Each structure stands twice: as structure tokens, then as C-alpha cells.
Amino acid sequence: MTEQQPTALVTGASRGLGRALTADLAADGWRVVVDARHGDQLADAVAGLPGVVAVPGDVADPSHRTELAEAVDDLGGLDLLVLNASLLGPSPQPELADYPLDVLEQVYRVNVLAPLGLVQTLRPLLRPGVRIVAITSDAGAEAMAGWGGYGSSKAALEHLGAVLAIENPQWRVHVVDPGDMRTVMHQEAFPGEDISDRPEPETVVPALRALVDGDHPSGRYRAADLIPAVTS
Template sequence: MDQLQPTALVTGASRGLGRALTADLANDGWRVVVDARHGDELAAAVAGLPGVITVPGDVADPSHRTDLAEAAEDLGGLDLLVLNASLLGPSPQPDLADHPLDVLEQVYRVNVLAPLGLVQALRSLLRPGARILAITSDAGAEAMAGWGGYGSSKAALEHLGAVLAVENPQWRVHVVDPGDMRTVMHQEAFPGEDISDRPEPETVVPALRVLIDGDHPSGRFRAADLVVTA
């Protein structure tokens, strides 16, 4: 095994930002473990990419997180963990006072508890200096009508990331707001609207690589604020 070859685990890699980042890492020589709920979509998304290991399943399922940890262990550990898998909730987004609590509970399971559970499952496999990227949203930092459910879950994720960084200085924990993108989830958030003016997820990847490859301290970042050099 080539110990110099960097390794990553990316959740929610069947589409959107997760798929775009996976492709970039794989084509740059990384070995990447990926997951998504639908195995056929995941396989199609990463077909032809070198060094990608698919582990389909629901990140909210503890047994699936164990499977991911075993795949990471087979690679000898991780240099990068990308907590990208998310659940929007109802579409269109309801006011918080009308949000069905059973659905909100599932949103929290996927967006908050699952990322923490994955960090717990992988803690012994994250090498010193490993990067953890937790993908958030402006809704996690701003109070916006109609975004109380999803936004509060991202706010909780952001705080988890901040505390993990304080408790684990051997890692770099980056909470990243990628901005609006032309994705399925974004379309679900704005049903019936034309979102063709939003940038493709691939345009955000260079900003993520600034954090992955650079020496930025732990903290919250907006992709739009990261300086990308040639």
C-alpha cells in the first residue's frame, strides 16, 4: 500500500457537490470512499473514476457508518472527511411553527447526529493533520423565514464542528458554506423556480481544495471568500 497516496471519505457523493469533489480528488490521485443512499445512482456517478470505493447506504444508519469505518481502515486511515450528505425536509419549506416534527427529527438525524456519529466511528482513523469539511449553508448562520428546520440543523452542525475543533487540535475542522448551487436539493428548496442562473457545483470545488490542500486554521468559511490561486 502506498502510504503517500492521500485518502478521503465523502458522504452524499452520488450528485451535486459531493460528486464534483469526489471526481476532482480521484482525478488528482486520491483514494476516496464514497456513500449515498441509492447504490445504483452512486455507482453511475463515480463510474470510471480511479481509486473510488463505493459503500452505499444511509449515513443515519449506525451499521452503515461502521461499514464506512471498515472501508477507511482498509485504506490505512484518512486524511480528509467530508460531511456532505444532507436532508432538506419538506418541499417547499414550511414555516417553523408548521414544520412536522417527525420529519424534522429525521432532518436532524441526517444533518447533525449522523455527521457526529461518523466522526466518532472514524476518530482513530483520522490521521494527525486530517481535514474535516462540514458542508453548511447560509441558512445555518442567518434567520430566514421558511428555513427554520433545515437551517437550525445546519446551525447545530456548525457548532458541533466548532467544538470538535477546540477538543481536537490535531485536526483541522472547516465548516464551509458553498453558496447557492445548481443542484437537485436547491431545486427542491425552490420548487417550480428557474435556478439555471446558479453556478454548477464544480465551480465550488477549487475553494474547497484551498482548505484541503492549504494551511487554514479550523473555522467557518464561505467558499466565495476563499482565494483560489492558479
């Protein structure tokens, strides 16, 4: 990690894990560029946080990715890229045989093509030792009924991360399954159910910081396997 003030870009930072991680990084002295589709929600999420630059927009839009790169360039480069923005798809989740293909195309555009497009756009700005953290799901590693659309998009993201790591050994590419969390997206995935027993996103942040601040090799990680290492 760079000795100068570190800089991160966190997508999908208006709520959930992206919001929690942004607050933690800002409190620790990082400069953080953030985005989300809803500018008002993003502004509320980062209000009062030092060193945070909000760039609202849709990460699936190439022009928005260029705006993010310009914000990063203004800060002199990037030490951490967190690919957190995701699209669940229909709620409740349909089986694949009934999945609207136009909706599935949009899920892939946000969950697969946009992260890769962002890496490509930011490539000249990635500092030595950069960490790239892609947020995945257990649905990306296991076949689950009703999760074929979202899950297959995360499986594709995981494979992209693995190949990027092989092709770019100078980067640390971490694919992270945060586990179930008490988030808006998780509630949308289980409409009408009580998810109050799920942990808050803030409980996952120490696992992400273990990867960001540590010396873990590129690979897939479960947050549950990382958190004991930082809390014991």
C-alpha cells in the same frame, strides 16, 4: 497531509458538490470512499473514477457508518472527511409553526447526529493532520423565513464543528458555506423556479481544495471568500 497516497471519505457523493469533489480528488490521485443512499446513482456517479470505493447506504444508520469505517480501515486511515450528505426536509419548506416534528427529527438525524456519529466511528482512523470539512448553508447562520428546520440543523452542525475543533486541536475542522449551486437539493428548495442562473457545483471545488491542501486554521468559511485566492 500524509506523504503516502491520501485517502478521503465523501458522504453524499452521488450528485451535486459531493460528486464534483470526488471526481476532482480521484483525478488528483486520491483514494476516495464514497456513500449515498441510492446505490445505482452512486455507481453511475463514480463509474470510471480511479481509486474510488463506493459504499451505498444511509449515513444516519449506525451500521452503515461502521461499513464506511471498515472501508477506510482497509485503506489504512483517513486524511480527509467531507460531511456533505444532507436532508432538506419538506418541499416547499414549511414555517416552523407548521413543521412536522417527526420530519424535523429525521432532518436532525441526517444533518447533525450522523456527521458526529461518523466522526466518532472514524476517530481511531484519522491520520495526523486530518481535515474535516462540514458543508453548511447561509441558512445555518441567518434567520430566514421558511428555513427554520434545515437552517437550525445546519446551525447545530456548525456549532458541533466549532467545539470539535477546540476539543481536538490536532484536527483542522472547516465548516464551509458553498453558496447557492445548481443542484437537485437547491431545486427542491425552490420548486417550480428557474435556478439555471446558479453556478454549477464544480465551481465550488477549488474553494474546498484550498482548505484541503492549504494551511487554513479551523473555522467557518464562505466558498466565495476562498475561490479568489485560488483563481487570482
